[in-house]
Amino acid sequence: xxRLFTGLExxxxxxxxxxxxxxxxxxxxxxxxxxxxxxxxFIGDIDDGMAREIAYALDGVEARPFSLxxxxxxxxxxxxxxxxxxxxxxxxxxxxxxxxxxxxxxxLGLPPEGRKFTPHVTLARLKDPDxxxxxxxxxxxxxxxxxxxxxxxxxxxxxxxxxxxxPYAVEESYDLHDRQSDDWRGAREGxx
Numbered sequence: 001x002x003r004l005f006t007g008l009e010x011x012x013x014x015x016x017x018x019x020x021x022x023x024x025x026x027x028x029x030x031x032x033x034x035x036x037x038x039x040x041x042f043i044g045d046i047d048d049g050m051a052r053e054i055a056y057a058l059d060g061v062e063a064r065p066f067s068l069x070x071x072x073x074x075x076x077x078x079x080x081x082x083x084x085x086x087x088x089x090x091x092x093x094x095x096x097x098x099x100x101x102x103x104x105x106x107x108l109g110l111p112p113e114g115r116k117f118t119p120h121v122t123l124a125r126l127k128d129p130d131x132x133x134x135x136x137x138x139x140x141x142x143x144x145x146x147x148x149x150x151x152x153x154x155x156x157x158x159x160x161x162x163x164x165x166x167p168y169a170v171e172e173s174y175d176l177h178d179r180q181s182d183d184w185r186g187a188r189e190g191x192x
Contacts, residue, residue: 002051002158004043004171006058006101009155010036010121014070014146018086018123021144025137027129028084035168036121038068038088040154041101041113050108055156055172057104064178066093070121070146073138081126081134086144088119097154097176152176 010018019033043054071089075081088094098117106112126134156172 002048002171003045003160004051004054005157005159006040006043007155007157008038008040008068008151009153010038011149014149017146018070018121021123021141025084025124025126025129025133028124028126030124031122032167036123037155037157037168038094038119038121040098041105043105043110046110050110051171053108054104057108058101058154058156058172058174061097061100061104061154061174061176062178063093063097063100063176065150065152065176066091066097067148068094068151069148071144073123073141073144074120075126075134075138077126081129083122084124084126084134084137085120085122086146088121089145091119094119094151101154 015033015036018036022030046054068091069089070086072087074085074087076083076085095117098119102113102117153173153175155170155174157168158171159168
């Protein structure tokens with residue numbers, strides 16, 4: 001029974017920059033650079049038949065490539081922080097792509113995602129972190145901003161059940177393209 005989610009990969013240089021930040025927080029377990037990603041829709045543990053249906057439905061997604069930028073750091077968990085992350089600059093194309101994935105999952109019978117979509121890259125899992133070192137880390141990286149990068153595709157990932165997730169495998173990848181523009185371009189070339 002695979003555990004699946006959809007997401008975006010990071011360019012190697014952006015992942016490398018995030019990897020350079022590791023360290024300095026007592027009570028943290030840092031995520032491997034190869035596992036950095038932006039989750040679009042967590043699907044969870046499903047049977048092989050449903051996994052095939054999802055993979056097939058995702059092939060019909062119509063969305064054009066877009067640019068993204070990571071911006072700022074934060075923590076999830078409020079007074080009991082459990083996750084350190086890099087945020088993602090607000091992006092309408094990203095939100096549109098995520099809502100398409102959400103609709104596909106619901107149409108196929110999966111329950112709606114219970115959490116609000118907060119795009120991010122998980123950097124570390126925290127367990128009783130030292131607040132002084134955590135606040136110092138956040139303060140020293142508060143102005144973090146990645147370079148802008150193109151998102152040419154999204155991915156269907158699988159993971160083995162483990163604490164904190166990972167390692168992740170790419171099950172399928174789906175190129176982003178504007179099919180309406182492709183259809184128009186093809187019709188125009190055919191008329192020439």
